[in-house]
Amino acid sequence: MNVLAIGAHPDDIEYGCGGTLTRYAQRGHELYLFVASDGARGGDAAVRRSEQEEAAVILGARQVFWGGYNDTELPLHRELIDRLEDVIREVRPTMIFVNFPDDTHQDHRHLAQAATSATRYVPNFLFYEVPSTQNFAANCYTDIAKVLDKKLAALEAHRSQVAKTNIEDLTILELAVAAANFRGIQARVKFAEAFHSVRLLLDS
C-alpha cells in the first residue's frame, strides 16, 4: 500500500512515526512524506531541507513533497487543504499519519485541522505525537524495537535540531528513546510509537 506521512516541519515525522514508517518501507510499502514548511525559524532553511531529504532516505521514503509554507504561519483556510489534496491525489495513500491537533505549536494544530479535511476519503487516518503535543490519547501502537536504530538515525540526520529540546542536556535522541520506552510499556513491548487513530481499518 501507499503510506503518506505529513509533518509541519523537518523532523516532526521522524520523531512521531519514524519507526513505523521504516517498518512499512521494509515490508515493501511505498512511503511518501509531505513537509509543510522548511522550518526556517529553527535553523537555516537550506540545511533543514537537506537534513529532511537525508532522513527520508534513511526511512526508505520515495519522495518528499514540500509545502513551501513559512514556518509558524501554516494557514487555517482552504489553501493548505487544497495543497494536501493535490499530494493525496498523486500519492493515492491508504494510510496517513499527521501531527496531533492539541499541541503548543500553531503549525501542528493548523496542519492537523487541514489534514482532517483533506484525508476524508482515506480509510486509515492516524495522529502521532511530538514533544509539544498535549493531552495525547494513544489507542494504537507499533513495536519499533527492531527499527529503533533506524528511527534514531533518521532523527540524527536532522543535525541542526538534535540538541534543541529546550531542556539543557537532553537531546532529541534521548527523548525519543525515553518516549519509546514509555509508550512501549503501554503496548507490552520494549520500544513503541503511539498513535491516536481517527479511523483505521482492522486488517482482519
Next chain:
Amino acid sequence: MNVLAIGAHPDDIEYGCGGTLTRYAQRGHELYLFVASDGARGGDAAVRRSEQEEAAVILGARQVFWGGYNDTELPLHRELIDRLEDVIREVRPTMIFVNFPDDTHQDHRHLAQAATSATRYVPNFLFYEVPSTQNFAANCYTDIAKVLDKKLAALEAHRSQVAKTNIEDLTILELAVAAANFRGIQARVKFAEAFHSVRLLLDS
C-alpha cells in the same frame, strides 16, 4: 493468530463483532468465544446455549467457553477476572474483543472492567458496541460488506432473541444492518463494525 471474543450474554458477540470474527476465521485464524452467562433472564437457558453454539459454528469458532454466571449478576470482584485469566491462559489469544464499559446493562459494565484486568498482557484489546452501549467512541473499523450475510445468519441463530429490541417492529437483524451502514460511512465502506481500541499493534 488466536482471537478471543468475550460477551456477557448469548448474541452480544455476534452483534458487536460477528462480521470481524468471520473474517478472521475465514483467513485461518483460530477463533474462540467466552460467554459469561447463559442469558436466562432473556429466554430459556438451554435454548440460548444451543443458539449460541449454533452461532459459533456459523462464525467459524473452535469453541465456546461458558462462564456459568447468572444473567444480570456478573460480579465486579476478582473471581470473574480469574475465570477470564484461565481462558486466556488456555487460548493464548493475541487479540481480544469485549463489550464496552459504558452501557445500560450492568453485566456489560462489569465484564468490561474484569476484561480490562484479565487481558492486561494481551497486545490487542478492543471494545465493541451493542444496542445498550452509551457514548461509544469508535476509533477503528472492519469492512464487513462481504461477510454481512454471515453476521446476520449468526444473529439469526439466536432465534429466541431476534425480535427483542424493545422497539416494536424492529428486529435485531434490521438494527444490525442499520448500524453497519451508520458505521460504514465513518469507515468509508458500505457496511462496517466499529471498535474502540484500548491498544492495538499496527500491522506494520
Next chain:
Amino acid sequence: MNVLAIGAHPDDIEYGCGGTLTRYAQRGHELYLFVASDGARGGDAAVRRSEQEEAAVILGARQVFWGGYNDTELPLHRELIDRLEDVIREVRPTMIFVNFPDDTHQDHRHLAQAATSATRYVPNFLFYEVPSTQNFAANCYTDIAKVLDKKLAALEAHRSQVAKTNIEDLTILELAVAAANFRGIQARVKFAEAFHSVRLLLDS
C-alpha cells in the same frame, strides 16, 4: 416559538434535523433556515439553491436565508458571526440547530464555531450530525417515526446529491434511514434524530 436551523450547504439541515423541524412546523412553530453556501463544489449552484428552496417548502419553513459564502471557504473570523447575528436579530429564534464542530469538512467546523458565538443569547442551542461528523456525543433525541417520510422527501428534493455518499450503492436516503434506526434504539423509539445540546431549557 421561532426555530432557526443553520447549515453549511444545501441538504445539511435536512439530513441533520429535517424530521425534527417538520415536527416543529407541524405544531405551528415558525421555521427558518440559514444556508451558508450554495454548495457549488458539489453541483451546479443554481440547481442546488432551487433544490434547497424546494426542500424548505417540504419541511414547512417560512424562509431560507442564504449566506452567500463560497463552498469550502466559510471563514473563521467575525464576518460570518455578524451575518448570523443579522439573521438572528431578524428571526428572533428561541431554538437553534447547527452542524457539530468536530467534522471532516472545514465549513462545518467553521460554521459551528461562528454559530457558538452568534447564538450566545439564545436559550436553546443544539448541534446535529451529518455523515462527515466525527465523535458525535448525542444527549437528546427526537422521535421522527411519524415524519420520516417528510424527512426523506426533503432529502430527495436535493436530487443532485442523493447518490453522493462516496459509498457505491448507498444513497443518502438509505443512510438517513439507517442513522434514524441507529439513533432510534438509543432513544427507545424506531426512528430518531440525535442532538448534542449545548444548552436547552427543559420544558418543565
Next chain:
Amino acid sequence: MNVLAIGAHPDDIEYGCGGTLTRYAQRGHELYLFVASDGARGGDAAVRRSEQEEAAVILGARQVFWGGYNDTELPLHRELIDRLEDVIREVRPTMIFVNFPDDTHQDHRHLAQAATSATRYVPNFLFYEVPSTQNFAANCYTDIAKVLDKKLAALEAHRSQVAKTNIEDLTILELAVAAANFRGIQARVKFAEAFHSVRLLLDS
C-alpha cells in the same frame, strides 16, 4: 406525565432538582421520589425521614418511596437495580432524575450506576448535581426563578442538614442560591438548575 426523582439521601433531590420538580408538579405532572437511604450517618434517621416527607409535600410530590439502605452502604450489585425497577414499574415515569455518577460520595456513584441500568427503557434520563459532584457536564437547564422560594423552602425542611456544608458560615441555602446564579448565567436566566441529560426526547 409521571416524573420520578431518585436520591441517595434526604435532601439530595431538593438540592439537585427541587425547582424543576416544583415546576413539573405545578403544571399538573405526577411527581414521585425515591430516597435510597435515611441518611442516618448525617443525623437521626427518624428526623431525616420526616424532614424528607415534609420536603416532598412542599415540592408537591405524591409519594416518597424509601429504599431502606444503610447510609454509605448503597450496593453496586443487582439488588438495588431490582428495587429501582420495582418502583419504576409502579410509577411508570417518562422522566427520571438522579445523582451524577462522578461524586466524592460512594452512595451517589453507586446509585447513578444502578439507575443507569434500571431506567434503561425510560425515554428521559437526566443527572443532577449536588455539592459533592465532580466534573459535572451540564447540557440542559431549567429556569427556576419563579420557584426558587419553593426550592429553598424544600431544602429548609431538612432542618438538621441546613448548616452542614463543611464550610463554616455557609448554609446549604446560600449555596443553592449561589449555584442557581452560577448555572443561571449559563442558561441565560437569573436562576437555573443544570442537568446532564443521558437521553431526552425533545418536546418537538
Next chain:
Amino acid sequence: MNVLAIGAHPDDIEYGCGGTLTRYAQRGHELYLFVASDGARGGDAAVRRSEQEEAAVILGARQVFWGGYNDTELPLHRELIDRLEDVIREVRPTMIFVNFPDDTHQDHRHLAQAATSATRYVPNFLFYEVPSTQNFAANCYTDIAKVLDKKLAALEAHRSQVAKTNIEDLTILELAVAAANFRGIQARVKFAEAFHSVRLLLDS
C-alpha cells in the same frame, strides 16, 4: 516570581482571577496584565481603558500591556502570538493565566489558542473562567475569602460593565460572589476561584 494575567477585554482578568492575583501581589510577587482589546464594542474605549488601569491598581499590578486589537476581531494567526511573546520576553513570567478556550466569545477562544503557543516555555500555565465560558474543567483553586473584597473592588472599577450580565437584575458583582461560593465548595473553602491548569509545577 513574575505573574502575567492575559485577558481579551477589560474585566476578563478581574472576573477570572482577580482574587488570586491580589494574593500573589500581596505576597510580593510582581504582577503584570495584558489586555488584548479595549472592549470598544461593550463601551467607550477610553472609559474602558481607564477602568482597566484603575482595576490594575486595585489588584496591585505593576503595568497593563495593551494589545490594541479591535474588540471581537482577535486573530487566529501568528501576529497575536508574536505580540504575546514580546510581552513574555519583557515580563519573564513563571506563571500565566488566560481565558479558557471553550467559550461563546470568539476573542476568548482565539486568545486561548494564541496563548497556548506563546507560553510554551513557561512552566505554569492555567486557564480561568468567565461567564461566557463553556464546559470548564476545574482542577485547581485559590482560596479567595480574604481578598474577595479586593476582587469585587477591582470588578467594580469597571463601572461601565457592572450591570452588563445580560440577565436583568443580576450584576457582575453578584455573579462573581455566586461563582466564588460555587467553586468554593469544590475547594472546601467559602470563596474560591477555579482554574484549569494545563501545566503547573507543584511547589514541593
Next chain:
Amino acid sequence: MNVLAIGAHPDDIEYGCGGTLTRYAQRGHELYLFVASDGARGGDAAVRRSEQEEAAVILGARQVFWGGYNDTELPLHRELIDRLEDVIREVRPTMIFVNFPDDTHQDHRHLAQAATSATRYVPNFLFYEVPSTQNFAANCYTDIAKVLDKKLAALEAHRSQVAKTNIEDLTILELAVAAANFRGIQARVKFAEAFHSVRLLLDS
C-alpha cells in the same frame, strides 16, 4: 504540612510520586504512606513488606500504614473507605496522592474510588501514574531532577520487583527514568513526575 501517599501495593507509591515525596520530606513536611496490600501475588509477603519499609526510610517517611488487604482483592465497598478515613483522621494530611482510577489493575481502580470518598475534605487530592495506568491526563508536575537518585534508590529497595516489568530486558528503574524524561519535557524540565489533580489549592 502533612502529606499522605496511598498505594495499592509495595512500590506503587515510589514509582508514582517517589521524587515528589522526597522533595516534600526534604523541605520538612511530614510524610506518611498507606499501602493497602502486601503484594503477596507478586512476591513473598514478608519480603515485600520489608522492602516497602526500607523504601519508606529512603523517601524520608515517618510511618507506613498497612491496609492488610489481600493482593488483587481490594474491595469496592465501604470498609476500605473506613480504613482510609481512620488513617486520614490520624495523619491529618493536607495533601494526598493515590493511584489513578483508569488502570488495568483492579486494585488500583478500587483504591482510587475509595480514596475519592475518604479524602473528600482534604484540600489537595492528586492521582499519580504507574506502568499499568491508562489514559492518564496530566495537569501538574514536579521537577524531580535533583531527587531522581533518591527516587531510583527507593524503587531499588523493592529488589524483588525491579525486573518485573513484563518486558524482557527492561527494569522498573529504566522505565522510571524514561517516564521522568517523557513527563519532564511536558513540564519544561529534564525529569518530572506527572499528576492529575482533582483539586489543588494554588500556593498563592
